[in-house]
Amino acid sequence: MSTLFGDARLADGRRRDVRTDSGTIVAVADVVDPDPADRVVDADGRLLLPGAIDAHVHFREPGDAHKETWMTGSRSAAAGGVTTVVDQPNTTPPTVTGEAFDRKAELATASYVDYGISGGVTGEWDPDSLFDRPLFALGEVFLADSTGGMGINTDRFAAAVDRAAAAGVTVTVHAEDATRFDETARDHDAGGAGRDADAAYWSQYRPAEAEAAAVERAVEIGAAAGATIHIAHTSTPEGVDAAAAGGATCEATPHHLFLSHRDATELGTYGRMNPPLRSEPRREALWDRLVEGTIDIVATDHAPHTAEEKATDLWDAPSGVPGVETMLPLLLERARRGEISYERVRDVTAANVASVFDLPTKGRIETGNDADLVLANPERSREIRGGDLHSNCGWTPFEGMSGVFPSLTMVGGTVVYEDGEFVGDAVGENVRD
Template sequence: MLITHARLADGRDVDVRIDGESIAAVEPAGSLSADGDERELDADGRLLLPGAIDAHVHFREPGYSHKETWETGSKSAAAGGVTTVVDQPNTSPPTVDGDAFDEKVELAKKSLVDYGISGGVTESWDPDSLFERPLFALGEVFLADSTGDMGIDADLFSDAVARAADAGVTVSVHAEDAELFDESARDRDAGGDGRDADAGLWSAFRTAGAEAAAVERALEVGAESAASIHIAHTSTPEGVDAASEAGATCEVTPHHLLLSRENLDELGTYGRMNPPLRSEERREAIYERVADGTVDIVATDHAPHTREEKETDLWNAPSGVPGVETMLPLLLNEAREGRLTYERVRDLTAANPACIFDLPQKGRVDAGRDADLVLVDTGKSRAIRGDDLHGNCEWTPFEDFAGVFPDVTLRRGDVVYDPAGETGAISGVFGDADGANVRT
């Protein structure tokens, strides 16, 4: 394929030639012409981005396929311009030994997009067999329970970080200190059963201080073993600053970037996640750090649950929200409105995660890299609707937010999403490319 007259995030107008799975050439617009059977797509000045890398998803297989599957999750990813995902270990069985890893890889072969598989840590984990596999990372390592009840104690965390350091594997940390949760929040539930509780009590329960303390502890343990530490879904400016000052990396989710406790009256239990939404003041401080480069990446913590599961009382509703399909569209709309630059969106979603997690073939529109590409018309946005999304749960915390969605998504040169059919490559919206493990 030859893509002509595309605009890159840095403002250059280019032609891009694709040969097989790779980008063969990137030249000034108008300098390349189609050869032989080469299909030509005139971008007509639309923005061409490297495919996004979502370094934090929960595609729920095995064990919870009613929430999401590799097929539905990867369709949602492709429709949102995400061409690589990294799945986390809290499935059933959890990905804590070689056999569980192999089982997940077999399921992941249904993916339309590329994927990485992270191993996890529990009391019964088998690091010897786990580290024999091509792990993407050790993570999400939980310092407090969330979905899957995989929280571990301080001694096991230290041992796991040391083992990962020896194996040269990055440790992605869910940083919350359960000992600093505010149990008095439950006492402020007037009914006592969570049915009529203010949704903000979940944020009051899992305190900002609990995250900040856990980030500090994770960084200390990482330093002791010279481990590579990545702080997942950082929800506080204190956590971001601590990671930055220690030379570690961190991610922020779209929901912590764009939502706060002020949205909980409308969201109710649909807005329960771990870590929880914070104050509007903290959200604004997080946004500043995303915009100025202090935050390394945006990743979704895509954690779908069904409406039936969410529509229960506050204390028993599962934590998590979907997000893989809306991350890039939301950030592109922020850039469209002038609050971020398109270069910053590229770095947050593609260039930086490729660098941090050692994916040299991904993250940039450069010759020799994988042809993971997203073509978008930045002049067009549309309202996000849960019913229009392609995941299993069919809802979103960003209902009615504006998003700039892809016109075409390519993964290693294959068209995996093409709603208008303008490439002539497929019949229908989605392609049939098989995703590949980026660590094999």
């Protein structure tokens, strides 16, 4: 079906007509004459953006469908203006073999948005079969075992980086050095605060120094192999600066950009994630690096757990928070307030992601690109409530904050979400096929 968006405002402020046909943007001009077969959407000066690309999600299938499925996660993405997601490998079983990749790829056909599937590195990985598949990246590869061990295992990491470099595959690194973790942080909970313990203690346990040291080591190993290194979820200005100095790209998450220790007491165990929340001055410095351009992209590390699973002792609660539906709305709200430009929001959620991960037909509203589009009214902001979102987990760390949500989301020329309703069936495709 062909669609004409009339009088849309692009991120750079220009007013344009944008026409799509057969899944592709076919015209971007001052005035585009409609075809009789077009569905005409009167944008009336509303903001038209390229669909966001979230390069870091955990949709939990296979293994933990009670937390999230490809259908619920992708619907949540579409409702938040995300039209492409990249799923990370720490599912059950982990995506470390060709067989595990094929199993996940079959489940991913339920996705309402386009997707990539990252492979991982563990003691069980089979690079020969894994690299035979349409792999997006080696995703969230630790300097140890990607099932969770965090000590620096340079031999395994270096071997994985070598294979990725030979295959031309980007390596997305979870950079924390467990040898620098502070075990004395556990003493703060000696009184049995349990689920009410301040999440800032988790930050003391996994300090900022652990991130910067691991980033430096990762980029050093990557440079020796000639590999492309991308640092996942940098939570500190020191980590961002170390990535930039080493020639790596990096991402920041909404929870590290919008939350800090000042939110930790209220969040309690719901504020536990890896890497942890940081101090307010570090959060502010991270935001400054986003605005000024040192941070390449924003990605959510969408890692849903049920409220019941999070409501336990701080030291036993699973790490991770949902975020795929609220990333773009939170950033658009800050642009509405004048704290960041709409062009910068477009770049860190779409254009830069497409460049970093080699998606040449995504991320920009240009003739010939995929018709992945998001329409939103910047003047219509609303309060974020977990009960209004679409993830299986049913809660959000951004409860009560404001966001600008899309009124329409299009994936490959097909409208999948409009005016609060999902439209049609799943249309997502693997971007590496």
